Amino acid sequence: MALTIRPINPRRDDFVAEVTGLDIAAGVSPQLAAEIEDAMDRYAVLVLPDQRIDDDQQYAFSTNFGPMETATGDIAQQADRRLSMDINDISNLDRNGKVLPRDDRRRLFGLGNMLWHTDSSFKPTPSKYSLLSARVIPEEGGNTEFADMRAAWDALDPKTQAECLDLVAEHSQLYSRGSLGFDQFTDEERAKWQPVPQRLVRRHPRTGRLNLYVASHAGAIRGWPVPEARMFLKDLTEHATQREFVYAHRWRPHDLVMWDNRVVMHRARRYDHTKQRDMHRTTVADSAPTLEQAR
Template identity: 65%
Template sequence: MTIAIAPIDPVGRAFFAGVVSGIDLRKPPTAAEVAAVHDGMDEFGVLVFHDQDIDDEQQLAFSRALGPLETATGDIAAPHERRVSMDLNDISNLDKNNKVVARDDRRRLFGLGNQLWHSDSSFKPVPAKYSILSARTIPPTGGNTEFADMRAAYDALDEATRREVHDLVCVHSQIFSRGILGFTDFTEEERAKWAPVRQRLVRRHPRTGRLSLYLSSHAGGIEGWPVPEARAFLRDLTEHATQRRFVYAHVWRPHDLVMWDNRVTMHRARRYDHTAVRDMRRTTLTNEVSSLDQAP
C-alpha cells in the first residue's frame, strides 16, 4: 500500500484536517510512512485514520516511531486507580474495573474540562507536540471532537492585534481551566503539580515557519497585564479563533485514530450520555522544548 492524504473538506476547508489511507497501524510504520505522516501534519494540522483496530502496544509503537512521548501526568486519577500505563492518557468514563463512573465522580468532573477549548499539556513547562487518540468504544450519539485551526485564526487577525499579541507570554494551569467549570477540589499536592507555567501567545512552527495563536482554557493570565483585562482579551481571542470557518468537527467511528498538532490547533470534546461507555486512549508526543525557547 502507498500512503495518501486528502483534505476531508476540499471545498470549504482544504487547508485543515486530512484523511489518511494506505497505512495499517497494526504494523510498525516504515520510514517513508513516518515521513509522510509528519508532512501531512505540517500541512493539515489534524489527520484522521479510519478502521484502525489497534491495541495499546500497537498505538505506542506507532506513536514512538514519530517521536518521544510525554508521561501521562495530566489526569487526576491516582496510580492505583489507572486502567492503562503511564504512557497513555485514559480518555474514558471508566474506572479500573471498566465500569462507568458515577455522574458525580471526582475523576469525571475533572475530565469535563476536556469540553473546553484547549491545547494538550499547555500547563506543562514543555508542552505537547502531537496527540494521538484511538477510539476503542464510542457512545451511540454525541462525544464528537472539534478542532480549531490556530494558524488560520492568526492569519485572520487585523494587523494591530497581530502586533499586540506577538511578544505576549501567558500563564497556564489546569487549576484555572477546571475553575472555569467550578471544579476546585484539588489537593495541595495537585496544586503544586499544576503550578502555573509560562507559554508564548504566538508560536512559529519549526518546520513550516507559519505563525499561530497558542490559546487554551488553561491560560489564566498574561504577564504584565491585570488579570481581568487579560482574561477578557484571551476570551475575545478564543471567540475569534473558534469561529465555524476555522473548525473541523470529527464524528467518531469505531476504531478511528485521530492525531493533531497541539502547536497549531485547539480542540474540545462534546457532550454525550454519561451512562454510555466512551473508551478512548491517547498517546502524546512531547514538544521537547518550551514554547519560550521557540521565538516567533
C-alpha cells in the same frame, strides 16, 4: 496499498485530511512516518480510519514522531488507573471498566476536556502531537471539534497581531477546571499544576507559519491585570473558534485521529454520560519550552 492522503474538511482544503493505505498494527517504516509528518505540517489534523490497534501498537507508532509524554495530566491515583502511564485514559470508566458515577471526582475533572484547549500546555514543555484511538464510542454525541489556530492568526487585524506578538500567557489546569467551578484540588495537585509560561504566538519550526497559542488552561498574561488578561484571552478564543476555522469529527469505531497541538485547539462534545466512551491517547512531547523556541 499506497498511502493516500485526501482533504475531508468541506470548509477548507488545507485543514484536516484522511489517511488510508496504512496499517499501524503492522508497523510503519521511517519513510511512511516522514510522509505522515509532512501531511501533519500541511493539514494539522489527520484521520486514520479502521486502525484496530492495542496500546503497545499505538505507542510504537507514536514514537516515530518524537519523545513521548507520560500520562501525568489527570487526577487518577496510581491505584485507580486502568491503563499504563504511557497512555492517557480519555474515558468515563473506572479501573474495572464500569461507567463512573455522575458526581465522581475523576469524571468532573474530565469535563474540562469539553473546553477549548491544547494538550499539555500546562506543562513547562508542552506537547507536539496527540494521537487518540476510539475503542468504544457512544451511538450519539461525543464528537471532537478542532480549531485551526494558523488560520485564526492570519484573520486577525494587524493591530491585534502586533499586540499579541510578544505576550506571554500562563497556563494551568487550576485555571481551566476552576472556570467550571471545580476547585477540589489537593495541596499536592495545586503544587503540581502551578502556572507555566507559554508564548501567546508561536512559529511552527518546519513551516515557519505563525499561530495563536491559547487554551482554557491560559488564565493570565504576564504584566497585565488578571481581569483584562482573561477578557483578552476570551476574545481571542471566540475569534479562533468561529465556524470557518473549526472542523467537527464524528467518531467511528477504531478511528485514530492525530493532531498538532502547536497549531490546533480542540474540545470534546457532550454525550450520554451513562454510556461507555473509551478513548486511548498517546502524546508526543515538544522539543522545548515555548519561550526557548524561535519567536
